Structures are given as C-alpha cells and as structure tokens.
Amino acid sequence: MRYADLLSLSYRTVISHKLRSSLTALGLIIGIAAVVILTSIGRGIHTFVLAEFTQFGTNLISVHPGKTTTFGVSGASISTVRPLVIADVVSLSKVENIIAASPMVQGNARIEAGEKQRRTNVLGVGAAVPEIWKIKVVNGRFLPKEESNPRAFAVLGNKLATELFGTASPLGRRIRIGSDRFRVVGVMEKKGQMIGFDMDDTIYIPAAKALELFDRESLMEIHLLYKSNTAVERVEKAIKRSLIARHGREDFTLVTQNQMLKKLDSILNILTLAVAALGSISLLVGSVGILTIMTIAVSERISEIGLLRAVGAERRTIFQLFLCEALALSAAGGLCGVLxxxxxxxxxxxxxxxxxxxxxxxxxxxxxxVSLLIGIAAGVAPAMKAARLEPLEALRAE
Amino acid sequence: MIRLEHIHRYFQVGEQTVHALNDINVTIEKGEYVSVMGPSGSGKSTLLNVIALLDQPSSGRYLLNDQPVTQLDDDELAKIRRENIGFVFQFFHLIPRLSAAENIEMPMILAGVAVKERKQRVQEALASVSLQDRADHRPDQLSGGQLQRVAIARAMIMRPEILLADEPTGNLDSKSGKEIIELLEGLNRQGVTLMIITHDQNLGDRARRKIRIVDGQIG
Known part of the structure; x- marks a missing residue:
C-alpha cells in the first residue's frame, strides 16, 4: 500500500466521525495549549527577572566577608574572619582592570525633614555607586569621593525626595537620619522596583557615616565594576591576590554577576520545566482519550478488518491503517493545540x-x-489488536 | 485450477471435536461453474473458506494452479487472495464511509496500483455492473441489488481467475437475485471460475457442475 493512500484513508476515517474525532482531539488540544501557555508565562517571567538583574550591568563582582566552604573548623568557635573595611575598598579600587569600587552597608532608619518623618532604606555607599549601578543623578550631585572622615551629605531616591519635600527642591536642605544631621546634595533618577526592592524609596549616605549610624564595625559587601573586555577569572584572581595580601588568608567570598545570573537562570529554567510538567498532565489525559477511541474503533470495525484481510491486506497494512489513524487524530489535536x-x-x-x-x-x-508520540503510544495497542485478528473470525463478526 | 487432496478439517468445540471436512477430494478446472449445496452445518462454508485461503485444513494437500498453498505464511496467503481470488458475500461487506467507487478501488489500493490506472479500472468496473451513475453514492444510499453489484465489481477488480460467492442472493429479493446471478454467470462465460454456495435448489441447479456435501463428505 502506498503511503499517500494510507494517509488519505486515515484522513477519511477521522473525518467521517466529525464530532467524535473533534471531541477526542479536544483533550489533546487543551493539553497542548496548556503547555504552550504555561511555558510562555514561565519563559516570560524568566526573561523579566533576568532583565531586572542585568539592568545594573553584567561586569560586576561583589565581595562578601567570610569564606563559604564546608571544611575546617566551624567559624563559630574560632572567628578568624577579618572584617571588610573601607581601607579594603580603597586598595581594591587600585587593582588592575577594576574601574570602580564601592563599600556597601544597608539598614533601615527614620528620616526627619522639617515636620515630615519617614522610615526608609539607608544605603551606606561610596562615590562610585552611580557608575557601578548605572543610575544617574537628576538634581545636584552624588556623594563626593571622601573615603575617611566624609562630610554628612545625603542623596535622596526619587520617591523619597517627593515624599519629604513635595515639589520643592531638596538641595541644600537639612535632614535628620536617626539622631545624626545630614545635608541633601542630590536626588537620583527614577529607577523603579527591583524585585520588590524600591530603589526610589532609598537614601544614600557615605559608608563611614552608615557604619556609625548602625553601630557596625565592618562593611556588608564591596561592589566592584571591572572592564567589560576583561576575562572575569583574571579579575577575580587579581582581587583575591590583593585581599589575601591584606588579610593574610582568604576569608572572603567573591560573587560575580555571571555566577548569580547562572544560578538564577537555572532556578528559572526549573520553574518553566515545572509548569511544563503541570501542563503535561492534561496531555496524559488527552492521550487516554485517543486510546479509548482507537480501542472502540477497532471493535466497531472488526468485520471491515476481516474484509480488508480477505481482499488481500497483510497484517502490517491493518496495523499501519489504525496506527496512522491515531497519529492523524493526535497530529490534528497537537496542531490545533499549538495554534x-x-x-x-x-x-x-x-x-x-x-x-x-x-x-x-x-x-x-x-x-x-509529544502529541505525535502520544498518538503512536495510544495507537499501537489497538492497532496490534486489529492486526492480530484472524480474517475468518473477523469476517463473521457482524 | 483448484485441486484438493484428502482434505480434513477438525474444529475443537468445547470437549468435542467436530469433523467439518472429512477426506475431501475435488478438482475444479479453470472456467468451471460449480455450485456447492448442502444442509446447514454440512461443511460447505468450511470448504469455501479452505478454498478461499481464509482457513487452513487440518491435513491434506491444496494445490492452487499446481502450487501447494497449505504451508504458506500469512502475508503470502494475503497476496494470493488479492491476486487470484474474488469474494462475494451474503452481507455484501462494503465499507460504509467510502463511496461505491472507493469500495471497488480498495483491493487495488491494498495492492499498491498507481492512481491513474485505478481510476480507469474503477470506471470500467462500474460500467460492467451498470452503476456509472452511482459511483459517488455511499452504501447507505444504495439498494441491496446495487450493493451486491458493487461487491461483484470489487471482487473482479484485480482480475482474479476464481470468483467465490457465499449465498450471493441470500439477502436479496428474487428480482435482484436473478440479476446478480446473471451477472455472475456472465463473468463465468468470460472465463472466470465461478463457485457458488447456496441453499437455493433452483440456483444450485443452474450450475453445470453440482457438488453436494453432507456431514463433511462429498455426496
């Protein structure tokens, strides 16, 4: 039998039971459509989250105190971790291929401006932050470059400036953070939220002042921006060499933006895979529909199978006919589902x-x-049953 | 030519063994017109099924055109049926969702004949059973006599030398039955070996050679 005839016969059979075929295919259509929709949402979230993270640029490295390894004595019994200090930042900013470095201390404090008060996020940073985080000053200027003994200047996030001063210019105004007094020197551009963290409802003060404010001895992180045309491994090596020379041992951890993105990417891929698996459950249900209908089709058409065998169809041909029918159903279902x-x-x-x-x-x-595979999987058993029928017995069935 | 030598066929029915064919020896020459008659359960259908290669004898030799066909496998049997034997059944056995023309075409589709040749041969076959104007009708739109004419056209489409008819008029009124028999006899006159199984004495008597079968033996 020619393949064109096989296809056209299967098509004729599927078409001849319009309602039954479309209901059978519907199970598969819903399943495939569910997979398409769910994975599209998963992939959309994936792209969205990665874009959020890369808006600061990708050639970033952060230094965290402490070494994350699982061997050695517990850090709780003997603490040999030297804290990260502002002097480390100064020294790191001189490392080869490093463009800029900034300390980072974060906390929450009450801000007072005249009559108004607001609790907000306080970032203790260095002068290089606008360059490292790719964020601009819209009004005034950013914190000056003063590593030790900085003046009590503050830069407001866009939303914070509006909340505290309305439409009036906050430049030169005095505010109180906790119990300390600061002078506003600039306002940042609108940056929006970054996964729930409002970059606009933030105040930037010099890191040394933030250490005093929160009564801390050490920095939380150091952020570094390196030349984008340099291999990240080389930069990492240089940073390690410099910090080990200062601390005497490797008591810090480097996290590159790339590592972070890779981790995030794998997490988000699992998310997409998980929703795809959810959608596949409905695919499974659809395949049961095809199996049912094909089983019924074989038992309905036993005498037809007998006739075909009598007029010269081999077992293989009968098998192909029924398998092709299941495939036609599943391919149609799959295609409609995708559309x-x-x-x-x-x-x-x-x-x-x-x-x-x-x-x-x-x-x-x-x-x-998968929908084609389902067609094959659901079609094989009924098709084998049809092919195994003895022509004489099949002819007698009426 | 059909030659049966010492053909036996046993069936196991529960505990009992039924001896459906008991030492059948028959030779049917090419172009003969044979009727097989006998009471219900006499074994005449079993005989037809053995000759049709739909059933294998329990023992004995069956030569079709001097070729032994008792040891062939399933696919080889299907091929011989396709090329050598045409079937006409009491209940027509047409595929309900296909048109008359497509039903006639089916054995050629299974044999892999080219489309162009198929269409031409179907037209000729429809003309030979006077159903040109019914080509696109489905079986549920045709009368009993027309259905059997479609079945005969289908049986002859591969130009077999043997035509086996099992009660071909059993489901028809007498007028259509007569037309069908005349059609079959016409094919016989063109050289086709015709073998008809029937209950009907008048029908059986029309054949030049009459085989009577009782209790699995030729009487």
Missing part, C-alpha cells in the same frame, strides 16, 4: 501587558512532538 495556545498567549500579551509572556518555542515544538 490555540499561541493565540491565547498573544491575547494575554495584549490584554495584560503587566504579565510577562514570551513564546517558548523549544517547548512548543517539544509539545507537538
């Missing part, structure tokens, strides 16, 4: 711009392939 899914994703994108969606083509192609 429906893509349509819904596009409607979602248009109707809810806040929801990040992005068609995940690998998953869409995989879902279609």
């Amino acid at each position: 429906l899914g893509i349509t819904i994703v596009q409607i979602l994108d248009a109707a809810l711009p806040a929801l990040p969606v992005e068609l995940a083509w690998t998953y869409i192609v995989a879902a279609f392939m």
Whole structure:
C-alpha cells in the first residue's frame, strides 16, 4: 500500500466521525495549549527577572566577608574572619582592570525633614555607586569621593525626595537620619522596583557615616565594576591576590554577576520545566482519550478488518491503517493545540501587558512532538489488536 | 485450477471435536461453474473458506494452479487472495464511509496500483455492473441489488481467475437475485471460475457442475 493512500484513508476515517474525532482531539488540544501557555508565562517571567538583574550591568563582582566552604573548623568557635573595611575598598579600587569600587552597608532608619518623618532604606555607599549601578543623578550631585572622615551629605531616591519635600527642591536642605544631621546634595533618577526592592524609596549616605549610624564595625559587601573586555577569572584572581595580601588568608567570598545570573537562570529554567510538567498532565489525559477511541474503533470495525484481510491486506497494512489513524487524530489535536495556545498567549500579551509572556518555542515544538508520540503510544495497542485478528473470525463478526 | 487432496478439517468445540471436512477430494478446472449445496452445518462454508485461503485444513494437500498453498505464511496467503481470488458475500461487506467507487478501488489500493490506472479500472468496473451513475453514492444510499453489484465489481477488480460467492442472493429479493446471478454467470462465460454456495435448489441447479456435501463428505 502506498503511503499517500494510507494517509488519505486515515484522513477519511477521522473525518467521517466529525464530532467524535473533534471531541477526542479536544483533550489533546487543551493539553497542548496548556503547555504552550504555561511555558510562555514561565519563559516570560524568566526573561523579566533576568532583565531586572542585568539592568545594573553584567561586569560586576561583589565581595562578601567570610569564606563559604564546608571544611575546617566551624567559624563559630574560632572567628578568624577579618572584617571588610573601607581601607579594603580603597586598595581594591587600585587593582588592575577594576574601574570602580564601592563599600556597601544597608539598614533601615527614620528620616526627619522639617515636620515630615519617614522610615526608609539607608544605603551606606561610596562615590562610585552611580557608575557601578548605572543610575544617574537628576538634581545636584552624588556623594563626593571622601573615603575617611566624609562630610554628612545625603542623596535622596526619587520617591523619597517627593515624599519629604513635595515639589520643592531638596538641595541644600537639612535632614535628620536617626539622631545624626545630614545635608541633601542630590536626588537620583527614577529607577523603579527591583524585585520588590524600591530603589526610589532609598537614601544614600557615605559608608563611614552608615557604619556609625548602625553601630557596625565592618562593611556588608564591596561592589566592584571591572572592564567589560576583561576575562572575569583574571579579575577575580587579581582581587583575591590583593585581599589575601591584606588579610593574610582568604576569608572572603567573591560573587560575580555571571555566577548569580547562572544560578538564577537555572532556578528559572526549573520553574518553566515545572509548569511544563503541570501542563503535561492534561496531555496524559488527552492521550487516554485517543486510546479509548482507537480501542472502540477497532471493535466497531472488526468485520471491515476481516474484509480488508480477505481482499488481500497483510497484517502490517491493518496495523499501519489504525496506527496512522491515531497519529492523524493526535497530529490534528497537537496542531490545533499549538495554534490555540499561541493565540491565547498573544491575547494575554495584549490584554495584560503587566504579565510577562514570551513564546517558548523549544517547548512548543517539544509539545507537538509529544502529541505525535502520544498518538503512536495510544495507537499501537489497538492497532496490534486489529492486526492480530484472524480474517475468518473477523469476517463473521457482524 | 483448484485441486484438493484428502482434505480434513477438525474444529475443537468445547470437549468435542467436530469433523467439518472429512477426506475431501475435488478438482475444479479453470472456467468451471460449480455450485456447492448442502444442509446447514454440512461443511460447505468450511470448504469455501479452505478454498478461499481464509482457513487452513487440518491435513491434506491444496494445490492452487499446481502450487501447494497449505504451508504458506500469512502475508503470502494475503497476496494470493488479492491476486487470484474474488469474494462475494451474503452481507455484501462494503465499507460504509467510502463511496461505491472507493469500495471497488480498495483491493487495488491494498495492492499498491498507481492512481491513474485505478481510476480507469474503477470506471470500467462500474460500467460492467451498470452503476456509472452511482459511483459517488455511499452504501447507505444504495439498494441491496446495487450493493451486491458493487461487491461483484470489487471482487473482479484485480482480475482474479476464481470468483467465490457465499449465498450471493441470500439477502436479496428474487428480482435482484436473478440479476446478480446473471451477472455472475456472465463473468463465468468470460472465463472466470465461478463457485457458488447456496441453499437455493433452483440456483444450485443452474450450475453445470453440482457438488453436494453432507456431514463433511462429498455426496
């Protein structure tokens, strides 16, 4: 039998039971559409989150105190970790290929400006922050470069400036952070939220002042910006050499933006995989539908199978006919499912711009392939049953 | 030519063994017109099924055109049926969702004949059973006599030399039955070996050679 005839016969059979075939395919359509939609949302969130993280640039390295290893004596019994201090920042900023370095101390404090009060996020940083985090000053200037004994200057986040001073210019105004007095020298541009952390409701003060304010001895982190055309491994090596020379041992941890992105990427991939798995459950249900219908089709058509065998169809031909029918059903279901899914994703994108969606083509192609596999898997058993029938017995069935 | 030598066929029915064919020896030459008659359960259907290669004898030799066909495997049997034997059944056995033309075409589709040749041969076959104007009708739109004519056209489409008919008029009124028999006899006159199984004495008597079978033996 020719393949063209096989296909056209299967098509004729599927078409002849329009309602039954479409209901059977519907199970698969829903399953495939679910996979397409869910993975598109997963992929959209993936892209969205990565974009949030890379808005600060990708050639960043942060230094954290303490070494994260699992061997050796517990740090709790003998603490040999030397804290990170501002002098470390000064020395790191001179390392080869490092463009800028900034200390980082973070806390929460009450701000008073005239009659108004507000609790907000306080970042103790260095003068290089605008360069490292790619964030601009819209009004005034940023903190001056004064590592030791800095003056009590403060720079306001955009939202904080509006909350405290309304439309009036905050430049030169005096504010109180905790119990200390500061003078406002600048306002930052609107940066928006970064995964729940409002960059605009923030105040920037010199790191040394923040250490005093929060009564800390050491920095929380050091942020470094390196030349983008340099290999990150080389920069890491140079930083380690410099810090080990100062501390006597490696009692710190380097985290590169790339490492962080890689970790994030793998987490988000698992998220997409998980939603794809959820969608696959409905695919499984769809495949049971095809199995059911094909089993019924074989028992309905026993005498037809007998006739085909009598007029010269080999067992192989009968097997192919029924398998091809299951495949036709699943391919049609898969195709409609993919189209429906893509349509819904596009409607979602248009109707809810806040929801990040992005068609995940690998998953869409995989879902279609899976639907074909389902057709084969669900079709094989009934097709084998049909092929095994003895022509004489099958002919007698009426 | 069909030659059966010492053909036995046993069936196991529960505890009992039924001896459906008991030492059948028959030779049917090419172009013969044979009727097989006998009461229900006499073994005439079993005989037809053995000749049709739908059933294998328990013992004995069956030569079809001097070729032994008792030891062939399933696919080889299917090929011989396709090329040598045409079937006409009491209940027509047409595929309900296909048109008359497509039902006639089916054995050629299974044999892998080219599309162009298929269409031409179907047209000729439809003309030979006077159903040109019913080509696109489905079986549920045709009368009993028309259905059997479609079945005969299908049986002859591969140009087999043997035509086996099992009660071909059993489900038809007498007028359509007569037309069908005349159609079959016409094919016989063109050289086709015709073998008809029937209950109907008048029908059986029309054949030039009459085989009577009782209790699995030729009487």
